[in-house]
Amino acid sequence: MNNFQTLIVKRRSIRHFTSQAVDENDIKTIVEAGLLAPTSKSSRAWQFIIVNEPELLERLSHCKSRAAEPIGRAPLAIVVAIDPSATDPWIEDASIAASYMQLQAADLGLGSCWIEVRDRYANDGTPAEEYVQEQLQMPETLPVVCILAIGHPAEERKPQAIEKLKWEQVHINKWIER
Ligand SMILES: Cc1cc2nc3c(=O)[nH]c(=O)nc-3n(C[C@H](O)[C@H](O)[C@H](O)COP(=O)(O)O)c2cc1C
Numbered sequence: 013m014n015n016f017q018t019l020i021v022k023r024r025s026i027r028h029f030t031s032q033a034v035d036e037n038d039i040k041t042i043v044e045a046g047l048l049a050p051t052s053k054s055s056r057a058w059q060f061i062i063v064n065e066p067e068l069l070e071r072l073s074h075c076k077s078r079a080a081e082p083i084g085r086a087p088l089a090i091v092v093a094i095d096p097s098a099t100d101p102w103i104e105d106a107s108i109a110a111s112y113m114q115l116q117a118a119d120l121g122l123g124s125c126w127i128e129v130r131d132r133y134a135n136d137g138t139p140a141e142e143y144v145q146e147q148l149q150m151p152e153t154l155p156v157v158c159i160l161a162i163g164h165p166a167e168e169r170k171p172q173a174i175e176k177l178k179w180e181q182v183h184i185n186k187w188i189e190r
Pocket residue numbers: 023024025026027079080082125126127128
């Protein structure tokens with residue numbers, strides 16, 4: 013795909029994947045997009061953990077009580093963590109990098125889904141962040157913001173509906189009460 017507007021209209025969250033592995037060059041291109049993302053004061057404090065072991069993916073899909081299942085169905089996940097002591101807008105920095113990687117994945121014809129980890133809990137009440145840190149033997153000082161489940165789409169989703177965009181939430185020069 014080479015038209016950015018088409019890309020963002022067509023990008024949808026994909027939660028079902030084929031068993032086909034993601035090509036290594038594509039993984040590199042996706043991670044490069046994360047590493048190219050802008051950060052506050054150029055702090056680049058994120059850490060990306062690439063996961064492609066099926067058993068580990070399955071375990072990560074239990075990091076929270078619901079809505080993490082796509083990880084267990086994906087051939088690839090990228091865990092996005094960041095050092096909050098290095099930058100105060102750490103959530104923003106991590107989120108922008110994750111979004112860049114999702115858009116890059118879409119541009120490569122891959123599907124992805126953001127799985128929220130921060131402030132979420134596993135079935136037994138364990139914080140999802142702690143669960144993921146333990147599975148990946150990560151330091152406790154690195155909060156996990158999200159996990160991107162990535163793979164070849166096994167579902168088709170309609171493009172975004174341009175006619176339903178919330179233009180009523182857009183204001184020019186001053187707040188307009190609607
Ligand atoms: C911050 C954030 C957290 C999300 N968390 C989850 C999640 O935990 N599990 C999931 O299946 N989808 C998750 N999503 C995907 C959203 O549900 C999805 O983006 C939204 O429904 C809009 O659909 P679309 O991406 O297809 O346009 C998350 C998206 C964002 C931006």
